[in-house]
Amino acid sequence: MGANDMKLVVVGAAGRMGQTLIRTVHAMDGVRLHAAIERPGSPFIGRDAGELSGLGPIGVPVTDQPLEAFVEAEGVLDFTAPAGTVEFAGLAAQARIVHVIGTTGCSSDDEAKIRAAARHARIVKSGNMSLGVNLLGVLTEKAARALGSADWDIEILEMHHKHKVDAPSGTALLLGAAAAKGRDIALADHSVRVRDGHTGPRPAGTIGFATLRGGSVIGEHSVILAGEGEQVTLSHSATDRSIFARGAVTAALWARGQKPGFYSMLDVLGLN
Numbered sequence: 001m002g003a004n005d006m007k008l009v010v011v012g013a014a015g016r017m018g019q020t021l022i023r024t025v026h027a028m029d030g031v032r033l034h035a036a037i038e039r040p041g042s043p044f045i046g047r048d049a050g051e052l053s054g055l056g057p058i059g060v061p062v063t064d065q066p067l068e069a070f071v072e073a074e075g076v077l078d079f080t081a082p083a084g085t086v087e088f089a090g091l092a093a094q095a096r097i098v099h100v101i102g103t104t105g106c107s108s109d110d111e112a113k114i115r116a117a118a119r120h121a122r123i124v125k126s127g128n129m130s131l132g133v134n135l136l137g138v139l140t141e142k143a144a145r146a147l148g149s150a151d152w153d154i155e156i157l158e159m160h161h162k163h164k165v166d167a168p169s170g171t172a173l174l175l176g177a178a179a180a181k182g183r184d185i186a187l188a189d190h191s192v193r194v195r196d197g198h199t200g201p202r203p204a205g206t207i208g209f210a211t212l213r214g215g216s217v218i219g220e221h222s223v224i225l226a227g228e229g230e231q232v233t234l235s236h237s238a239t240d241r242s243i244f245a246r247g248a249v250t251a252a253l254w255a256r257g258q259k260p261g262f263y264s265m266l267d268v269l270g271l272n
């Protein structure tokens with residue numbers, strides 16, 4: 001453990017990503033686990049965070065006191081749920097620390113509150129923290145720019161495990177935004193998120209989304225560019241949640257040296 005190690009708090013410590021984050025912080029250089037948080041009433045309060053995540057005891061008990069933890073820490077890793085994330089952003093702003101947000105499914109109202117918190121906190125937020133998906137976003141933007149909307153239709157297909165509660169995935173929306181940027185259009189005005197019944201032919205220039213859910217799939221995403229007589233597919237498969245956790249820790253270390261503000265993984269990875 002180094003004297004300059006960044007002190008990180010994992011919120012949602014008992015979740016799928018929370019446990020992965022605890023193991024990843026333990027394994028990576030330059031960071032250490034300062035605290036682990038779950039909501040009041042959680043059966044995990046008081047349990048050792050290392051035991052919870054399969055590491056064995058590490059002397060960090062799970063608590064339900066985020067502000068107490070934040071004021072003594074330098075960063076928060078947050079893969080929870082929108083209401084929790086909005087609350088944690090406010091507390092990170094109070095504590096003037098880094099807040100790395102992986103939570104998906106935030107409404108535009110949630111987004112506005114998070115951006116307001118970024119006046120005082122250094123916030124990095126992305127629907128996907130992996131290097132591979134962020135590269136896929138850059139490639140998607142380039143492909144959408146190169147292939148005109150009159151002749152090429154863009155469809156985004158995603159599959160996740162059966163426990164996922166939001167759709168389309170944050171990653172699918174990130175890829176849709178990249179495609180829209182490549183075409184110089186606003187995604188909100190051109191996306192088709194659901195199809196059912198007699199839909200009529202596909203409106204030209206739209207970006208379609210299709211969602212699959214089942215089993216234990218960690219995350220599968222494809223961007224399909226369909227033309228007359230040919231098709232280009234760009235895709236990413238996640239086979240281990242540690243890709244997201246490593247990205248989140250990298251983001252926290254990067255944001256430590258930044259001014260308060262709202263950043264994305266493209267900023268962190270130098271892909272912007």
Ligand SMILES: NC(=O)C1=CN([C@@H]2O[C@H](COP(=O)(O)OP(=O)(O)OC[C@H]3O[C@@H](n4cnc5c(N)ncnc54)[C@H](OP(=O)(O)O)[C@@H]3O)[C@@H](O)[C@H]2O)C=CC1
Pocket residue numbers: 011012013014015016017018037038039042079080081083084085101102103104105126127128129130170244
């Ligand atoms: N950006 C990225 O790279 C990635 C993003 N994600 C996103 O991360 C989020 C979490 O995913 P996952 O780990 O699979 O979900 P889980 O449901 O397994 O974990 C979420 C955890 O957060 C806890 N939690 C929720 N609200 C609060 C709160 N207000 N205070 C404290 N704890 C809270 C939950 O507790 P309880 O069960 O009591 O509600 C649970 O322990 C999702 O939005 C998912 O889409 C996931 C992977 C990668």
Ligand SMILES: O=C(O)C1=N[C@H](C(=O)O)C[C@H](O)C1
Pocket residue numbers: 104127128160164168169170171172218219220238
């Ligand atoms: O809920 C998940 O599991 C995941 N969520 C993110 C998303 O919504 O895209 C990232 C990853 O695909 C896993």
